[in-house]
Amino acid sequence: MEVVPISIAAIAALLSVVATYLAVRSRDMLAAVVFSAVQSTAYALIYYVLMAPDIVLVYIPVSVGILPAVAVLLIKKTERYES
């Protein structure tokens, strides 16, 4: 019974490593924002398994909702592709 949640946390951690690498390497800023949101979702799963559900309730609206929205607005105001 105990192995299942911690395996979910391990899979989410490996997914967050892949998402972080793709967010750093991609030339398109919108793709980087989407990969950053994927990384934040994986972190929310890790927090839930580590018994911090109050952090999850704050972290999901902030890091998956508000921050990508503000970043997309910022990209619209500035430039999309990294030269």
Add this chain to the structure above:
Amino acid sequence: MGRVSGMSDLVITLYTIVVLSLVVNIGISLYGVFTRPSLVKKFICLTIFSDTLNSFAIAIGFRRVSDTYPSIAVLSSVPEELSELATFAETAVDPVPQALVLTAIVIGLAVYMFLVGLIVMYYRHYKTTHVRVVEGGSVG
């Protein structure tokens, strides 16, 4: 410290995978902050770095208790007697790092909004978000 059960080694290995992935994330995001020329990409990498440090703070307060682990904390029952309260205090995780991380997330959001305003002002002044324009006088 003794071994809790036969699956303890596997659980410890998986938990080590989680912590090592967070360390790798710190390395990748700091590489992005230091080497990417665009300010927007630096901003995205900085948010990832901040989230990873918050994850370490939560991992400090975490305590693995095998008997009560699958019960999710939101749906747990309220203790009625003092003995149940003592049991709850023995099996609960440390709430102080969680309160600190909750504060850090909200304060970090305000700091990110300030950074977004600065990046927009930078773009309106220099017509680009490339940082080496200011250093050398030309893009490249």
